[in-house]
Amino acid sequence: MAQRHKPHARHVPTERQPTRFSPSQLYEAARLYWNEDATQAEIAEALGTSRPTVSRLLAEAREAGIVHIEIRKPSATGLSALARELTRCLGIRSVRITPPGKGLPAGRVLAGAVGEALRDAGLGRGDALLVSSGSTVHGVSQEALPNLPGVLVAPTVGGQNEIDSSYQTNEITRRVAVKIGGTPVLLHAPALPGPELREWLIKDPQVRQVLRLWKTAKCALLGVGAPPLTRTSLPSVLPTDPVTLRNAVGDICVRPYDSQGTPIPFPGSDRLIAMDLAALTKIQHTIAIAIGENKITSIRAAARAGYFNTLVTDVDTANALLGSCPEPD
Known part of the structure; x- marks a missing residue:
């Protein structure tokens, strides 16, 4: 039987159909979306229409030439110069800066630069990489990382009882280990056990293995928390009363600190199964990852105290940090 062939589709030029939206409608939708940062749902409510209609309005605004979108490759030279200035300002070893990632999760924005910082640490077989908790570290753990x-890979703090995935340190540790081809060394302990349980835990062989890695690790990947009293999400072990944490500007490894980087004790903090902040200063490579102007004070205080020597952030946060530097004498 002769093989039948489908006829090739022939392109027939057609005239563009006239838009069913007025120029003023297209302009208003585009203005709200790109100039006012309104969501499509908010625009739909403002214009008395539906979200699908808003999507069509925005598409036609681009087609009609009302909106011009230009994608520019970021200037590596510009970012490098900013990184050098910020390195001097913070008094640390290095800064890696990414372009802004409007609408993207922080972990996705920073993951590439985090990978570069990890490669620079020169981690080899048998070396230890510590990871803290927090939404940014959790986000990075879900992105591509270099093969090491x-x-x-071990956590810097207990957290097996945490409900929020951002503070489930064993899960974050496991994810990072999978991404880099490493070996997870898990910490089967809550961050804040009772006195008797703590005494039992620190004698457990698996827990002791993690505690040894805290002393010998070559590198640590650290999330920097914003001032605790301004946040909607906190590790369950941190107190929420305004008196205890009124001077706290941030936290690392669930240990809050003030504007000078001095640790702030809280009820039960002596029982924490978490790295002491002073121990971070003895690790060769400490990589802090943070985005947001709400973290400017917490980043500066942690840098001043020496809790990290490498910072990975985005260009907006970097500019805000640089703007907060004191003028040279």
Whole structure:
């Protein structure tokens, strides 16, 4: 039987159909979306229409030439110069800056630069990489990271009882280990056990293995928390009363600190199964990852105290940090 062939589709030029939206409608939708940062749902409510209609309005605004979108490759030279200035301002070893990622999760924005910082740390088989908790570290753990086979990955703090995935440190540790091809060393302990449980836990062989890695680790990946009293999400072990944390500008490894980087004790903090902030200053490579102007004070205080020596952030946060630097004498 002769094989039948489908006829090739022939392109027939057609005239563009006239838009069913007025220029004023297209302009208003575009103005609200790109100039006012309104969501499509908010625009739909403002214009008395539906979200699908808003989507069509925005598409036609681009087609009609009302909106011009230009994508520019970021200037590596400009970012490098900003990084050098900020490195001097913070008094740390290095800064890596990414372009802004409007609408993207912080972990996705920073993951590439975090990978570069991890490669620079020169981690080899048998070296230990510590990871803290927090939404940014959790986000980075879900993105592509460099292959570092044989590296041991351990948490800096307990957290097996946390409900919020951003503070489930074993899960974050496991994700990072999978991404880099390393070996997870998990910490089966809550961050704040009772006195008797703590005494039992620190004698457990698996817990003791993690505690040893805290002393010998070559690198740590650290989330920097905004002032605790301004946040909607906190590790369950941190107090929420305004008196205890009124001077706290941030936290690392669920240990809050003030504007000078001095640790702030709270009820039960002596029982924490978490790295001491002073111990971070003895690690060769400490990589802080943070985005947001609400973290300017917390980043500066942690840098001043020496809790990290490398910062990974985006260009907007970097500019805000640089703007907060004191004028040179």
